[in-house]
Amino acid sequence: MQLIIAEKPDLGRAIADAILPRKSSKKGYIDGGDIIVTWAFGHLFKLKNPEDYDPALKQWSLSALPIFFEGWGIQPDQEKLEQLNLIRDFLKRADTVIHAGDPDDEGQLLIDEILDYFQYRGKVLRLSTNDLTAAVIQKAYKSMVDNSVMRSLGEAARARQIADFVVGINYSRFFTLKNNRTLSVGRVQTPTLGLVVARDALIDGHQKIVYYEGLIHTHIVPAFSSALRVKLKEGHPLLDEEGRVMDKKALESLLAGFRGRSVDVTVTKKLFDEAPPLPFNLTKLQTAVFQRFKYPPEQTLSITQSLREKHHLITYNRSTCQYLNDEQFAEVPAVVSAILANLRASIPELDTKRKSAAFDTKKVGESAHTGIIPTAVRKNLSELTEAEKNVYRLIAAQYLAQFMPPCKKETTKAAASLPDGISAAASSTRVVDKGYRAVLPHKDEAPDEEASLCNIPEGNYPNRPIEEVGILEKETKPPPRYHLASLGEDMTRISKYVTDPRIKQLLLAKDDGKEGENGSIGTPATRDAIVKKLIQREYIEVKGGKVYSTQLGRDFYNILPQEVKTADLTAEWWAMCEDIKAGKSSSQVLHQSVLESIRKLLESGYQGAPLAHGAPGKNGSGAEVLGACPLCGKPVHMGKFGGYCSGYKDAQHPCPFRFSETQYGKKLTATQLKNLLAGKKVLVRGLTSFRTKKKFDAFLQYAGKTSEKGYATLEKPDFENVPQKKQ
Numbered sequence: 001m002q003l004i005i006a007e008k009p010d011l012g013r014a015i016a017d018a019i020l021p022r023k024s025s026k027k028g029y030i031d032g033g034d035i036i037v038t039w040a041f042g043h044l045f046k047l048k049n050p051e052d053y054d055p056a057l058k059q060w061s062l063s064a065l066p067i068f069f070e071g072w073g074i075q076p077d078q079e080k081l082e083q084l085n086l087i088r089d090f091l092k093r094a095d096t097v098i099h100a101g102d103p104d105d106e107g108q109l110l111i112d113e114i115l116d117y118f119q120y121r122g123k124v125l126r127l128s129t130n131d132l133t134a135a136v137i138q139k140a141y142k143s144m145v146d147n148s149v150m151r152s153l154g155e156a157a158r159a160r161q162i163a164d165f166v167v168g169i170n171y172s173r174f175f176t177l178k179n180n181r182t183l184s185v186g187r188v189q190t191p192t193l194g195l196v197v198a199r200d201a202l203i204d205g206h207q208k209i210v211y212y213e214g215l216i217h218t219h220i221v222p223a224f225s226s227a228l229r230v231k232l233k234e235g236h237p238l239l240d241e242e243g244r245v246m247d248k249k250a251l252e253s254l255l256a257g258f259r260g261r262s263v264d265v266t267v268t269k270k271l272f273d274e275a276p277p278l279p280f281n282l283t284k285l286q287t288a289v290f291q292r293f294k295y296p297p298e299q300t301l302s303i304t305q306s307l308r309e310k311h312h313l314i315t316y317n318r319s320t321c322q323y324l325n326d327e328q329f330a331e332v333p334a335v336v337s338a339i340l341a342n343l344r345a346s347i348p349e350l351d352t353k354r355k356s357a358a359f360d361t362k363k364v365g366e367s368a369h370t371g372i373i374p375t376a377v378r379k380n381l382s383e384l385t386e387a388e389k390n391v392y393r394l395i396a397a398q399y400l401a402q403f404m405p406p407c408k409k410e411t412t413k414a415a416a417s418l419p420d421g422i423s424a425a426a427s428s429t430r431v432v433d434k435g436y437r438a439v440l441p442h443k444d445e446a447p448d449e450e451a452s453l454c455n456i457p458e459g460n461y462p463n464r465p466i467e468e469v470g471i472l473e474k475e476t477k478p479p480p481r482y483h484l485a486s487l488g489e490d491m492t493r494i495s496k497y498v499t500d501p502r503i504k505q506l507l508l509a510k511d512d513g514k515e516g517e518n519g520s521i522g523t524p525a526t527r528d529a530i531v532k533k534l535i536q537r538e539y540i541e542v543k544g545g546k547v548y549s550t551q552l553g554r555d556f557y558n559i560l561p562q563e564v565k566t567a568d569l570t571a572e573w574w575a576m577c578e579d580i581k582a583g584k585s586s587s588q589v590l591h592q593s594v595l596e597s598i599r600k601l602l603e604s605g606y607q608g609a610p611l612a613h614g615a616p617g618k619n620g621s622g623a624e625v626l627g628a629c630p631l632c633g634k635p636v637h638m639g640k641f642g643g644y645c646s647g648y649k650d651a652q653h654p655c656p657f658r659f660s661e662t663q664y665g666k667k668l669t670a671t672q673l674k675n676l677l678a679g680k681k682v683l684v685r686g687l688t689s690f691r692t693k694k695k696f697d698a699f700l701q702y703a704g705k706t707s708e709k710g711y712a713t714l715e716k717p718d719f720e721n722v723p724q725k726k727q
């Protein structure tokens with residue numbers, strides 16, 4: 001029996017549709033007789049936790065750092081066990097396995113780890129496809145290679161996965177313990193926080209500069225007065241280094257000299273075509289949806305997930321690529337007519353033979369997916385939610401635009417020379433023929449004050465009198481605050497903020513050939529989750545659609561060492577992973593470098609730093625740590641009513657541990673709770689007896705037990721040897 005294991009259910013179904021003549025769908029697989037098609041749901045395994053190696057590591061302690069294990073193992077993801085068991089049983093019967101993970105290093109690892117875990121020893125072939133189109137799958141099926149030649153890709157992905165995990169646990173534990181509050185560090189998470197912190201600093205520290213521009217007003221043609229902007233020649237004494245005029249008075253007197261003079265004006269025109277924009281990738285779609293409908297990026301992701309998986313109306317939705325391949329061009333007529341039927345529209349100008357720049361198999365290149373476009377599925381759109389309809393229409397319009405004529409535009413320029421090398425000019429652009437813009441609702445461009453220029457015929461207009469002069473007051477502006485979509489976009493091009501030329505070049509090289517990614521951190525599939533983590537941990541917050549760093553986020557970011565603050569790790573690791581893929585290096589090299597920087601940090605003598613105190617966030621971020629939980633080892637946070645285990649929200653094993661702040665009618669301090677949790681005897685004065693209501697002083701001590709509800713219980717109060725209160 002031949003067993004095909006696809007990365008995801010939709011790829012599995014598409015493979016079955018493309019190659020199985022007869023088939024029947026079963027739970028978790030498709031039965032094609034001699035061929036079984038099944039699938040994973042992303043990674044079916046997780047890396048083992050430190051405590052799976054050594055239960056003592058549940059307790060966070062500095063002496064245990066750095067935490068690292070050679071050949072770090074994996075364990076099944078309990079939530080996906082059913083599918084994993086199904087695959088295990090098929091593997092026992094399979095004589096050939098076809099590995100159909102996505103054609104990137106993560107996809108390679110995803111199926112390889114299943115085969116390794118069950119020690120599959122039979123033949124394995126690699127089916128590499130980036131497409132759900134039948135023709136592409138059939139072609140890939142005919143050109144499979146032996147999986148052994150692809151293995152090093154998966155090794156690189158594993159090396160990076162372990163390195164990420166090691167950075168996360170070691171840095172997070174270190175900074176938490178040193179600062180006595182729960183803090184979290186991540187290779188992608190922390191530089192993303194850095195983007196917001198840096199942007200906020202630019203905005204908050206911005207000092208606006210007012211500068212001036214001169215204008216001359218003249219009638220080029222009798223019908224309209226035109227305003228031309230005065231441009232001083234480079235090196236003019238009125239210009240500062242940035243080419244701006246700051247001295248308003250001096251400019252006024254310069255302009256006054258022009259009033260009443262005549263100038264020769266030349267008007268030129270240029271016609272040009274504006275091609276339709278490329279189909280969306282996920283990030284671009286999230287931005288467009290946010291601008292149009294104000295849905296946050298995460299919502300767009302879940303809408304597209306439903307459009308793809310539930311309604312089958314669009315192609316792979318987490319794509320980074322904006323290009324389409326030749327097979328998709330062959331399907332254009334079917335897709336276009338399905339869209340028109342779904343939208344109940346008819347667009348006579350559509351020409352399905354028109355091949356826009358989006359159809360470029362070379363540019364799809366090695367990216368695992370193509371642009372997000374509609375499929376040939378016909379559907380009554382009333383089955384969709386309003387939000388789904390909106391997003392589908394947007395994706396459809398961007399696709400249909402590919403088959404429309406370009407938008408024709410015309411730019412008119414007016415130029416004049418003034419004495420002393422000074423010039424004046426104005427320009428204006430108008431749409432002559434809408435072309436693709438007829439289907440692509442376009443933001444209306446701001447009304448152009450020089451619109452009347454377009455009405456002036458090309459030619460020379462000598463001796464036009466300067467009737468009036470004027471001054472435009474301008475000011476420098478800080479960059480805009482991030483919103484969630486623009487933060488996501490900047491994650492795709494973090495290299496533009498990198499000053500180290502080597503790191504910048506590595507980041508750009510990493511994304512070479514990946515359209516829409518220009519020196520990025522994270523992947524489109526993970527970026528939203530990372531930003532969400534930053535929000536949950538209260539390092540950033542979203543107010544009125546804008547993203548702000550919190551005081552805690554800024555303070556924490558500022559105390560971190562350079563290597564985790566920036567995209568450096570992403571850049572360096574990429575280079576090392578490339579060597580692993582090429583067989584020139586091993587995962588040990590990467591892991592040694594990670595361990596080295598952790599050791600450097602441990603030996604740095606770092607003693608913690610003042611962080612924003614104040615109320616801990618509602619998710620416990622930044623909360624004061626009282627000690628380790630006696631039940632599960634996680635940090636115990638100081639909350640509103642005393643200590644509580646930070647593991648209380650664990651999906652699988654929520655921890656109930658609590659340490660009540662009030663004992664015998666007396667509110668204890670955080671320091672007292674800390675000492676109690678550490679097992680010390682603590683003298684507390686002014687307790688109240690439950691029975692007699694009388695006040696008393698006593699030593700309290702934690703009994704090491706908890707009540708049924710998880711509350712720490714105390715030993716009986718100890719009245720012996722209570723020192724006399726000084727009078």
Ligand SMILES: [Zn+2]
Nearest residue numbers: 629632645655
């Ligand atoms: Zn606990």
